[in-house]
Amino acid sequence: MGDDNKKIFIEHAHGNQEESGLKESWDGSQEDFYKSIIRNQQDDMGKIGRYFRDELAQELYGMRISLQNFTNRYGDFEELRCLRDSLSTLVIEIRNKAVSLYNPILNDLGIFHAVDEVLSTYKKRSGFTIDTVLDPSLKELNHNSQVHLFKFLNAMFQYLSDEFPSQAISMSVQIIEFEVFVNVLPYFRGGEAAVSEKSEGSPMRLIKIAELYNARIINDTLSAGILLKLTT
Structure with a gap:
């Protein structure tokens, strides 16, 4: 199976590594190296999930409220109702995706x-x-x-x-x-x-x-x- 404790070298794709010094070394085991990658990926997914939930979904919901206020003032039309329904569905889908990436109950409780x-x-x-x-x-x-x-x-x-x-x-x-x-x-x-x-x-x-x-x-x-x- 090989030696899991050998150094893992990471070479960047561009540039002269002797001049730029971009060749890095991981001194831990391969298992720890792969686990560190997974942890970084999970952190990134958490950030994306929080953005979906706290920013993107909120902005879309605000657009839906503005559209509702517009129709209340100037009248409702079929096209506007379709757009409003689409926004509502999109907000729900984004929030569901956000929970799968960053579950607030998991993080809080x-x-x-x-x-x-x-x-x-x-x-x-x-x-x-x-x-x-x-x-x-x-x-x-x-x-x-x-x-x-x-x-x-x-x-x-x-x-x-x-x-x-x-x-x-x-x-x-x-x-x-x-x-x-x-x-x-x-x-x-x-x-x-x-x-x-x-x-x-x-x-x-x-x-x-x-x-x-x-x-x-x-x-x-x-x-x-x-x-x-x-x-x-």
């Missing part, structure tokens, strides 16, 4: 409240039920790790809602030796035969989710459930 909020939304929207058991030690994770886990769980909730042919899902999240284990068990409708075992590997969508969030699929069978290991 922690991962337990944030997960409860997401699950209540799924239940109201589709009636799909996911019961969760979260390890109390999750609150001891640093903020970046909580954000990473929350985004991973969001992706898993959507995957389970779309792909699992079950009546309900039980999900447990446990920390063992600084690694997070996520265990998913399906509950099928009464009298419904268990889904036959897959002869091949995990579904491509689940594999992509695991790759995106640095998780490893330990087990994936519809009848026995899914077990993933997520390095925080």
Whole structure:
């Protein structure tokens, strides 16, 4: 597997590196280097989310209010109603995107409240039920790790809602030796035969989710459930 503690050299694409001195060295391990990249990406997404929520959405909402005031004064027209409705829809979409990038409940109250909020939304929207058991030690994770886990769980909730042919899902999240284990068990409708075992590997969508969030699929069978290991 090679030596993870070797120096990683970062070369800038332009300029003479001997003259400009732009060749940098990372003295830590490759794992720490990649984690630093992820943390920087998460910080950037948080800034974008706050901009969407606090500035862009507010500006669009202000435009909608101004348009409403205009129509109240000069009369309403079909074109103006369409524009007003479009602005309302756009504000909602932007705020939803902002929450996925920067969840205020996650940042203010922690991962337990944030997960409860997401699950209540799924239940109201589709009636799909996911019961969760979260390890109390999750609150001891640093903020970046909580954000990473929350985004991973969001992706898993959507995957389970779309792909699992079950009546309900039980999900447990446990920390063992600084690694997070996520265990998913399906509950099928009464009298419904268990889904036959897959002869091949995990579904491509689940594999992509695991790759995106640095998780490893330990087990994936519809009848026995899914077990993933997520390095925080």
